[in-house]
Amino acid sequence: MSNDTDKYMVFGLISSGKKYLTQENFGLKINALGKYLKTKQKWTVEQPAGEDASYIRSHLGRYLSADAKGNVNCEAETRGANEKFSLEVQKDGRWAIRSVTHGNYFGGSDDLLHCNNKTIGGTELWTVHVGVHPxxxxxxxxxxxxxxxxxxxxxxxxxxxxxxxxxxxxxxxxxxxxxxxxxxxxxxxxxxxxxxxxxxxxxxxxxxxxxxxxxxxxxxxxxxxxxxxxxxxxxxxxxxxxxxxxxxSYPQGVFLAHNGKHVSLKQGQDLSANQPADTIEDNETFQLEYDDDSSKWALRASADKYWTLVPSSGIQATSIKKTAPEALFTVDYDGKDITIKANNGKYVTAKPSGHLFAISEAVTEKEKFKFRLINRPLLVLRGEHGIVGAKSKTKVECNCVNIKLLHLVYQDGAYKFKGADGKFWDVDNEGNVNMSEEGGEFILEFRQQSKLCIRAPNGKLLKGEQSGLFKANGEDVAPDTLFEF
Missing domain, CATH: 2.80.10.50 (Trefoil (Acidic Fibroblast Growth Factor, subunit A))
Structure with a gap:
């Protein structure tokens, strides 16, 4: 939901021919030929407050339109009479999409789409697939x-x-x-x-x-x-x-400091690395929230306050606004470790008492933390080409259609990915991701909100290709090395 007046939801729309409604990047053409729910198959349904009508917007920001003759296109940049539709939910959950202005139903198959039937036939029913991460x-x-x-x-x-x-x-x-x-x-x-x-x-x-x-x-x-x-x-x-x-669902986890203790909020507002490493409760759990404007992170506590740099250079959980400059931190990766830099340009460290302060000019072992993701015991990874998972007993690919649940196993700053058959991801000498009995250790690098990169044992980033090829050969953070989780 984007604001208080308009309601937004993202869906894929599957035709009676079992194909997704699609808008092509070139020529703004629409068809029902998509095999999978990818970017071109995502549609945003807008429901303005006070209106019964809905508007259906493509990934290119254009609106689905139907004219009086039943012709349909998706070229309109603004909402008007021809862009108004009524979504009529049937008993089986499918939608009939009716033009409010002209009274006809939207339907068809393949590249023969129309909006000229006054009644609902088989090709006028659409199955709805939620477009958010599962x-x-x-x-x-x-x-x-x-x-x-x-x-x-x-x-x-x-x-x-x-x-x-x-x-x-x-x-x-x-x-x-x-x-x-x-x-x-x-x-x-x-x-x-x-x-x-x-x-x-x-x-x-x-x-x-x-x-x-x-x-x-x-x-x-x-x-x-x-x-x-x-x-x-x-x-x-x-x-x-x-x-x-x-x-x-934002990533939530615990921070292990150089003294072997978990960072906690048990002592009032002060953040202190003073809890045993086997203690994971709400006070030791923090949520990572990305700020697009600054490319920094806000760290939310279970008390619904954010980590905040205070005038003494200490770190407390006091801010209620995650975009406040003093509540934003730069998170960098150093192998299995992370560093956290505050708004004063100094790195966060734990003092002998355990209290966190942003006072370090340079990174030593005392400025390094390990972050353990705890709210993904079951993990679904979705890249730009589909779901990541094993299509066979040995090979992992990145263009699966159905959900492939992975069990995430934490090991001292790294993770193992375990599939449904109990085998683990591994990387061979050519960078291919395969399944094996023992598996390899991978590092999760959180790069954007709900998106991460995965660094393989060979030091490369896992990278997906349209063909489904999934290899550890990525050099940079890019769309093909970023995965929703």
Whole structure:
């Protein structure tokens, strides 16, 4: 959601021919020929406040249009009468897209798209595929809280989505969604969690005023139920109780200082490396939030305050504004270690007492930290060509269509990637990423919000190609070495 007046959601639209609606970069042509949900297949649905109409915008910023003769194009740079559509959700969750101005339905297949039918036929129905990264937080509209795994249930009780228990992985297949928790189980309409997908664990997704609702196989909708606010199906029609917002899941983790202790906020506002390395609780967990304007990072504490450089050069969690200059830090990578530079140009270090101060002119061992990502025990990596995962027993590729869950195993500043078959990623002498029994150690480098680079054991960055080739031969941070997580 971009502002208070317009509601935005990003989707892929799949035709009756099982292909994605696409706008080509050249000529602004549209077709339904896309095999996968990539950039050209992403469409933003805009729902202005106070209007019943929706507008459908392509990745090139152009709006889908239909004229009185039923011709369709995607060339308009602004919203007008021909760009108004009504999204009519069918019982099976598919959309019928009707021109508000002319009353016709948008449909067709391949490169023969039109908007000239007054009734809904087979080619006028579109399956909706959410375009956000499949690992999200789910926030309830009615109580403004987040879903989190608690006592074997998903309960909507958290003010902040903190820790791995708040991570939700949305699966998508044949127009149906699954809701997977961090312990690799699936939510059912009854509120219980199961290890295998069944009919009760499949939902259709509806867009309502920029929010989403999950409808089960009986036609009822998920909502927070009872004093525990457990997610279960109840009502046959969606009201505010049944509406949710899907939000990006930011990286959260712990910082290990040179003294072997975790940085913590247990002592008031002061940040201090004073907790044992085996202690990981909310006070030791921090969230990385990227600022595009400065290319720096804000570090959020569970108390909902940000790391802040104070006049004494100490680091406290006091700022409520993450873009304040004193709350922004430069994070650099040095092998398995990171360094943190404050707004005064000095590096952060832990004093003998453990308290953090930005007082160092140069980097020594005392200015180095190890960051351990903790809210991705299950990881989905998506590059510009698709999902990263093993297509065979031995080879890892970067253009998979379906979700490939990876188990992330931390080892002293590095990680191992374990696939579903229990084997690990490794790199051979030519830089190919393969599966092996032991696997290699990889380093995660967070570069943008919800995007990272992966440095392989050979010192190169993992790089994806359109063909699916996935190799450790990248030199620089670039679109083909950046992966959403």
């Amino acid at each position: 690992q999200v937080h789910i926030r309830s509209v009615i109580n403004k809280r987040y879903a989190k795994l608690n006592d074997g249930e998903l309960r909507v009780r958290e003010d902040l989505p903190w820790g791995e228990e708040a991570l939700i992985t949305l699966g998508f297949q044949d127009g149906k969604y699954t809701i997977r928790t961090c312990d690799d189980k699936y939510l059912t309409r009854l509120g219980n969690l199961v290890e295998e997908v069944n009919e009760d664990a499949q939902f259709t997704l509806e867009l309502i005023s920029g929010k989403v609702a999950f409808k089960d196989c009986t036609g009822c909708y998920l909502s927070p139920i009872g004093p525990t606010a457990s997610l279960k199906s109840k009502n046959k029609s969606p009201g505010k109780d049944e509406l949710f917002v899907l939000e990006d």
